[in-house]
Amino acid sequence: MARRSKAYVICSDRPRAGKTLFARVLIEFLKRFDEMPGVFDTNVPAGDLITLFPKDTTLLSFERIRGQMALLDAIIAAPGRDYVIDLSDRITRLFFQTLDHVGFIEEAKTHGLDVVVFFILDGSPASAELAEHLVGTVPKAPIVLIENRVRSETDKRTGVHHAHPGLQGLLRMDIPDLDPIFINAINRPGFTFQDFFPAGALPLAPEGPAIPASMTHEIRRWLEGVTCQINQIHMELRLEDLMTDRS
């Protein structure tokens, strides 16, 4: 069976939930083990992803119809590759409502591309309610709930969603905790995860002093924790594809 392309949508109900950090890991993971995905950054005017991946990123305002066309039409026109969409928290509802209105998920499926939603929960009831709303709005897209334990990017209000009845049975992953000192290193200009994947060379930061070996070890450990789960999610989705093909 040919591999189906994916459009990964990374979203949350609030800012600073860790969307862009997860998007960076996912983009570099896909680049490392498959091919560079197309990237859409909806955090206008100052999106981080366009700075990090300028050649492959489109910065757009999804609130404007031209932005919607720049994203949705572009994917439908070239569905043979993966995409990563970093969604501003301001447009989460609008985005999925638009997908539903224009029939994007169904159309993309006919072109061999599936939409996968990564929703970063913060443990608040509002966050769980929005996640449940998305389950109802885009029932044909798998939703992966992410609990982000990185200290600098979440207020650690966890646990509420575990009891939320509408979120039972969804795929889940945890982003492991990482000390802010490492986050600062990751956020330095020119940092790339490529050198931290297995079998990578010891990293040298392009700008500023090299990252100390002790930090390298910690970032590798953290990255492995995230990418193992991404792999796991990939396998789960592939299994679902196979089961859908057989049924």
Place this chain on the structure above:
Amino acid sequence: MEKQTRAANAKKTTNTRRTAPAAKPTEPLRALKPVVIIIGADKGGVGKTTIARALMNHLIERNVPVRAFDTEAPRGTLHRFHPDITEVVDITDVSDQMRILDTLDDTNARVTIIDIRAGQLDQTLQTLEDIGFLEYARNGDAALGLIHVLGPSVASLDEIADIAPRANGIEYIAARNFINESDFFEWDEKTYHHYFDQVDKSAEIDIPKLNEMAYEQVDLANSSFGDFVANRTADGRDAQFSFTLRGYVRKWVRDIDTELERIGLVKTLTSA
């Protein structure tokens, strides 16, 4: 005896109907009654032709044979989108009135749509009254519907008082066209009721707003809404229309279909 025209007979019917059922003006070519739907408003820019196009799309998608008359002579906007089944006429001209009314029994179309140009609705209804066509419809010899298109302005809503009484005995539908972000004074209960209590509640439909760029693209393409959604040019070739804009148009068309089905206009008229 010379074949009499429907317009002439309708006039005659007006004078004789109350005492005895008039003879049929011509031998009907089919058992079904002709169905006529008039779409109009006296105020301009409220979306009459857009709604006419949506209604034609609704009928075509349901395999109901339809023809239309565009009264924006000499050019005609509706004609641009459905050239094969639309004629441009001058509704004030008697010969053009005959082209519409005297062919109702001869056409293969199940439904005849008349898109009235701005400012001519009241006058057209008066003409149809004068020649007896409204009476003809009231007596059940034709199924007649009037879609009165209203924009969210006092000038437009003021028309309800003038037009609704004329529609006595025929299917009258007030179409609230949300052509912009404003509403129909729903925030002011007194004003809202002042206008809309004149209308039978079952005879209201809401036309949602269509995104401006989507509307412009369909306009630019000269395509029917159905062709645009299907990504076809007006002459049936594959097109390269925006997927997103097609999606917006598809959603808008579906919403209007839902409204038309809710009031059962077409079912009511075509089953008459």
